[in-house]
Amino acid sequence: MATLHHSPFCPQSRFIRLVLAEMGMEPILVEERAWERRDAFLLLNPAGVTPVLVEQSGLAVPGAGIIAEYLDETRGLGLSGRRLLPDITADRVEVRRLLDWFLVKFDAEVTGYLVTEKINKRFMNSSDGGGPPDMNAIRAARINVRYHLKYIGYLMARRRWIAGDHLTYADLAAAAHLSCVDYLGDVPWEEDEIARDWYARVKSRPSFRALLADRVPGMAPAEHYADLDF
Template sequence: MRVVYHLPLSPFSRKVRLVLKEKGLDFDLKVERVWERRPEYLALNPAGQVPVLVDANGLTIVDSWAIVEYLDEIYPDRRMLGFDPASRAETRRLAAWFDGKFYVEVTLNLVFEKVNRRFYNLGNPDSGAIRLGKQNINYHLDYIAHLAERRRWLGGDEFGLADITAASHISCVDYLGDVPWDAHPRAKDWYVRVKSRPSFRPLLADHVAGMPPPPHYADLDF
């Protein structure tokens, strides 16, 4: 059985979990408390980050991008990156947008400050960073609405890695109740469609000890 080492509110781990589910591949989950710096885990990934995939054949793949590319090559029946060069390029562009720009401008300022800081014993959250994250997310939700108005899914006609990457980050922020859905109905409509997919439901069951999500988090109809 393949194994995914993850953290519940790691968007990069969520991305890999969604891709595996969309491909219909079974896997076990193991929570890895990366702040503990376990020697056994560092032997798998010297960077000490999640996710890590240990495939059923024993191969270890590190980094969410490497894992997704590997899965699309080994299990091509349900491609997440698209079926032609143009769609793959657009999918990669948007996935990089959310893994890079959104992560720096929103995820780090909200999820890291509110959740990860306490595990790393880094003191109180930075209120300025939290305010900045709450401001920045509006721009990204506007961009999602812009894409959703012009395409069936963010990357084009097919649900794929662009949607998965965006939803992985947004779902982590939504766990904290920090997504202003009422101000962004078009983005909300897109997210409702994503989180209604069977692959997404296990993520909605994730919980962080001492930090319950808001009531709407697991509600498929908000």
Template structure:
């Protein structure tokens, strides 16, 4: 059984968990607080970030985008018509563009700040930057999330799913990052109807269920976090 080193509120880890769940790959989950920079963890991923996948043969695959490509190359073909990375060249470009959009841009502007201020700082000691969330930072992240919601709404208004006619990595990357904001009560669902309906559809998939059961110690999720009708 492969092992995924992750954190329940790390959006990049959630992206990979959604893919593994959708493909029905049973996985051992090990929780890691990357900010503690444990030497054993840094040996697996010198970049010091979750997620890290250790496959059955012992191969260590570090980083969300790298793991996603690796899963496609090892498990994608077996998924048949449910493959999450399209085979058409232009659709691959669009899927990867949107995966990058959420894993890099949305993370830089929204999810990194929210999770760092509201979750990781709670665990860290004072000398490691721990403490109460800086609400100025949280407010900037809350403002930044709105144009992203409208962009999701725009795309899902002209397409069935985020990158085209079929569910793809793009939907799971977007939903993974947005779900962290949602857990923390910072997903503005009144911003865009189409974005909300798209999220309801992604959230209804069985692959999402284990994420809705996640609880970070000492942090109750937002009121509608686990509800499919919100």
């Protein structure tokens, strides 16, 4: 059985939890507070970030994008019609483009700010960067999330799923990131009905259930967070 070193509100970890659930894998979950820089964890991933997937063989696969490629190479073909990275070259380019969009760009412009400022800082010592949230960072993220939501709406007005005709890594990465922002009540869903409908569809999948059950200690989610008919 594989082990996933993750953090419940790390959006990159959530993405991999969704991927594993869609693939029918049930890893052992080990919670990691990346900012504590535990020695044994740094050996698994010198970059010091979650998630890291460790196979029963001992092979450590660090980082969400790298795990996604690894799982496609080792388990993708067995999924046939439900493969999350498509077979056709041009479709793979589009999935990877959007995967990068959410794992890197959305993270840098939205989720990184919000999760750090509103969640992680509550649990960090001041020597690790803990303390009150930086309101400028939160404001920037709230502005940025609006154009990303509009972009999802733009794509979904033209496609069945974010990267094309099928559910792919791109949907799971986008939904994983949005789920963190949604917990915090910072997604202006009323601004884009098409994006909201897409998210409701992904959120209704069985793979999403475990994510919706997670809670930040001492911080309730936005009212509609776990509501499938929000």
